[in-house]
Amino acid sequence: MYDIIGDVHGQATLLKKLLQKMGYEKTNGSFSHPGRKAIFVGDFINRGTEIRKTIKIIRSMVESGNAFAILGNHEINAIIYHLTDKQDSLLVKRPNRYYPALIKTIKEFSSPREAEWKDNLNWMRTLPLFLDFGDIRIVHACWSDEAVAIAASVYEEGRIKKKTFRTIHKKADDDITKSVWLLTKGILLKMPSDLHVVNNKGVAPRSFRMRWWEETAGMSFRNLSFESKYTLPDYTVPLQIIPENEPYPNDAPIVFFGHYCRGRGPIVVKPNICCVDSCVTGSGVLTAYRWSGERQLDVGNIVQVK
Known part of the structure; x- marks a missing residue:
């Protein structure tokens, strides 16, 4: 079963506290649970003061099979910001609109950690834009069947290729661009x-x-x-x-997402709609929903740390 964790935004200490509260223990360099896996809904970089540590925790859990993670709009912006064109020149001209949000992340990976940051950016491209496990779905901001189908087509050979992110940056009206931003920014x-x-x-x-x-x-x-x-x-x-828009049917599978900074709730919005983003950098609260196979969401399964 799964523990769906909201936008962490560089709050590694809170993340550890939340994982430990849910019974995860660190062994062999990764937090794990004997009977559960964590799912991170994206936006684990930027804003906080422990971004590097946060990536280490999440990446180690994903790579050891103890968690899943998807991309949020903050990770996508970071990937695009560091892309180069065919002439090996930076695709995004400085300064630009991406930089203010990324400044804390970039500073944490300044010299001598540039190679580590590049490696993390490559790892991020291996993360999907959504997860569909049948009974539950996970997306960063908005579920759309049409956008999901298009996003699935750009995931090739275990990663999203750089050409896709170049398309997202350069072609606002492209179907891929519109689908990716719909999934990660909503409407x-x-x-x-x-x-x-x-x-x-x-x-x-x-x-x-x-x-x-x-x-x-x-x-x-x-x-x-x-x-x-x-x-x-x-x-x-x-x-x-x-x-x-494409209204989400009441009888559709449960969908979990982040993005909306719901510091005052609600977390469970409808019986099959759950936003686990509790605005960690504003409220100081990190949220998870512990799903154990139920067909309708139960507010009693929400776990929070502050």
Whole structure:
């Protein structure tokens, strides 16, 4: 059975504490459990102060068969940031939008650890974009059958090749690009320039993260939003501005994901929807869900450390 662990973001001490609380012990350089495996939902780099240690823990567990891990948008950004083109020049020109989020990770792997960081980037490319175990599914931000099918096609010979990440960086309208970002960033509702909806902080956001699993027609801004930092009003969202989405059926397998920084919850959103990202760098809480074969999620199976 599986323990699905939310976005760690460089919090190695909390990760160790969570693993130990769930009965994992370190032997032969890796944390393991006699009857369970961990699953990491991505975004284990950036933000925290123990990024290198975090990667060591997760990578050792994956490579020893004690865990699975998938890519989050932070790992994808890191891979793209360090790519070179055919002339061996950096693909991403500096400075750029990736750098502020990556700065802590880059500093931890500065001289003399550049080779170690390069090796970790190569290892990250061996991680999938989703996992489907039949009864449960794991993705970083949003499950889409169509995006999953496309993402499965880019995983070749045990890794995602660099050409795929070059496509993601260069071709915004490519099906691969759109599928990868859908799986790892979810659906963002972007406000038209002439529409201003003020949240409870007195700010009019230009976009917000959607509850991608819902049937959106007739929903209010508040109910459609899955933002953690503010609340939107109860005005009905005009159908013309809602992006296309694929509601997640109530009878579909349980899906676990991270990404949304739910420091105040909910963790279990619906009987088959679970967001294990508890905003570790903001709330100081790291979350796992212990799945043991149940068909419907049970809040009693949530484990947290602070």
